[in-house]
Amino acid sequence: MNNSPVLQITGLSGGYSLNKPVLHDIALQVQPGEMVGLIGLNGAGKSTTMKHILGLMSPHKGDITVKGKARAEDPIGYHNALTFVPESPLLYDEMTVREHVEFTARAYGVEQKDYETRSLHLAKLFHMEDKMDTLSTHLSKGMKQKVMIMCAFVARPALYVIDEPFLGLDPLGIRSLLDFMMDLKKSGSSILLSSHILSTIENYCDRFIVLHKGKVIAQGTLEEIAATTGLQGLTLEQLFYELVQGGK
Structure with a gap:
């Protein structure tokens, strides 16, 4: 090691x-x-x-x-x-949860198969399955924080x-x-x-x-x-x- x-x-x-x-x-x-x-x-x-x-x-x-x-x-x-999770959520209002996670995965060069597996797991883990196609502007502060966390963890730095x-x-x-x-x-x-x-x-x-x-x-x-x-x-x-x- x-x-x-x-x-x-x-x-x-x-x-x-x-x-x-x-x-x-x-x-x-x-x-x-x-x-x-x-x-x-x-x-x-x-x-x-x-x-x-x-x-x-x-x-x-x-x-x-x-x-x-x-x-x-x-x-x-x-x-x-490296990847960063800030104290205050910073999201694009006109992007959905799914789009945020996919955008981050692409930025880090995550393979499509890995992205799909990880995003499904993270959505289930943070109880966001029914919010994946919701615009971030319609999310609560806690849900926005979950999106930031999901974006960080879809990568594996x-x-x-x-x-x-x-x-x-x-x-x-x-x-x-x-x-x-x-x-x-x-x-x-x-x-x-x-x-x-x-x-x-x-x-x-x-x-x-x-x-x-x-x-x-x-x-x-x-x-x-x-x-x-x-x-x-x-x-x-x-x-x-x-x-x-x-x-x-």
Whole structure:
């Protein structure tokens, strides 16, 4: 098995202004078949980190590679190796659910047979079978979020970058999403997941990265973070609170 990181970030500093960076010397990695939770308060730098990974922002300094390659080396290969689920659904009003999923599959070069099998499975998994030919403008916010998730998962890239995917989903949708991400992980895909619902992701992520004021203040398994901070026996939510509020 290839043990090279799928995502490698080294010495990343960046933000919206050269004189006022949001991120300060970020270093993290995601291994093959690993789900990593990126957690932090609002404004900690989670979304800014993701924007740098996606190529929507250019680093002030530092390096980002996906499957060993930087975006500048091979832009098409870089972007084909990852997919993104944003916090807020972004859909075309005059396209149906089916058209969104098929459009995404074509963009990623998914074979027609694979597209058909995957789209049927995803529609059933997220209880969207009767909505596949509905225009997105007629969908609820939760259903629009499901469409974004279905579009991301119809492809099979090496890395999934997922930002607050549970917002707007009903409990059954959340469970379906978590179970499907576990299946993807078992198949070798890697996931960088940002979420405020720490009690939900605690038992699903392999490791956690805690961002605070644009810096990584802790990372590792729950047990590793607890050991290095001397806060053994706490839940992820309790540990996070102590790290960002308790001055540990």
